Amino acid sequence: MTDSVAQGRPKIGKRERLVAAAARVFYEQGVEKTTIADIAAAADVPVGNVYYYFKTKDQFVQAVIDTHAGVLAEIVAGIEPLPGPAERLKAMVASWVEQRDLAARYGCPTGSLAAELDKRPDAFGGEPARLMSLLIDWARGQFAELGRPDAAELAVAFVAAYQGISLLANTFRDPGLMVTEGARLARWIDELAGRG
Amino acid sequence: MTDSVAQGRPKIGKRERLVAAAARVFYEQGVEKTTIADIAAAADVPVGNVYYYFKTKDQFVQAVIDTHAGVLAEIVAGIEPLPGPAERLKAMVASWVEQRDLAARYGCPTGSLAAELDKRPDAFGGEPARLMSLLIDWARGQFAELGRPDAAELAVAFVAAYQGISLLANTFRDPGLMVTEGARLARWIDELAGRG
DNA sequence: GTCTATACCACGATAGAC
């Protein structure tokens, strides 16, 4: 087998560049409004060449969902070393507040993608639900570690609070809403931990 | 002036039927995915005739926003007679829970519309924000009546909780999430009222 | 006011040269 790099192998990262561009443009403009040409332009790849990597637009959607899952896993992994569940939950809130300017402009990446795909009759095969589960399941584990028997309910409320405030921050183009709600959630977690 | 009804005056309600159809189809499929032909079919009006009433798709969007504002005003008016702010807030929660099956299938009508329009560079001229303000301003008034100095913050958290749980119920196609979170919000309101 | 026919354009996707 000859050196595949010297031959016509695809430029490394081209596929990755396309997915990253798709994730960005989907987030900024929405999936339905985005054209293949938009993605190609954002990735600086000629339109026709795109089809060598992705046959349909929905293949981009699937790839972007996988990317989001990876990002979520990274955030969770970064929080993991913290000593206790309350600290970890508050670190998650802090990471949300950190992203407040993006949220105010485009909403939560996961939430706005889910909202759009949920309108489809098949909800894109339940992929958005699987993505959202990553966050909820993690939160449930933290609340359970706090000794809460209602951990499942609290995890849903926790993520719902984030999704809701992201939508409002986006609607009002006001990152300050993320800060205020983040502080409220942090106090709430402290109360729950105190009672535990 | 001759009897305008006997002459070629537009069938009464035709414009209203178009707006109602647009509201329904936008809610079910999303704005961007919906075509003028979809709206015409849902309203049982020939496609070509639609343009006599609405020149552009965005005029439909504006009309649908106005419709939503009217529905919201009706809900608020129906709650108004209740004796106290805590009762009124809980009645609002109850109205959300009542709509759980629709929310599980299509999300919150206001929220999913806002999420989609927020992706536009101009956020549709801030119309979604005005719509959302109707709810938040009302809630702020109720929390203020409860004697809460942090009424503004609580109102945002209250509406965010609803928007968030609607998105999650939609993503998981699970109306039960609305019931659980509704009960949680009701307990929360009772606590706030007790401390007031 | 109502409706048909159609202009026009943008998009997704493909064929095939290089």
Added chain:
DNA sequence: GTCTATCGTGGTATAGAC
């Protein structure tokens, strides 16, 4: 593997007969 040219579809919007 890369890219251009293009096909077919489906959408918005208009012209104009009735």
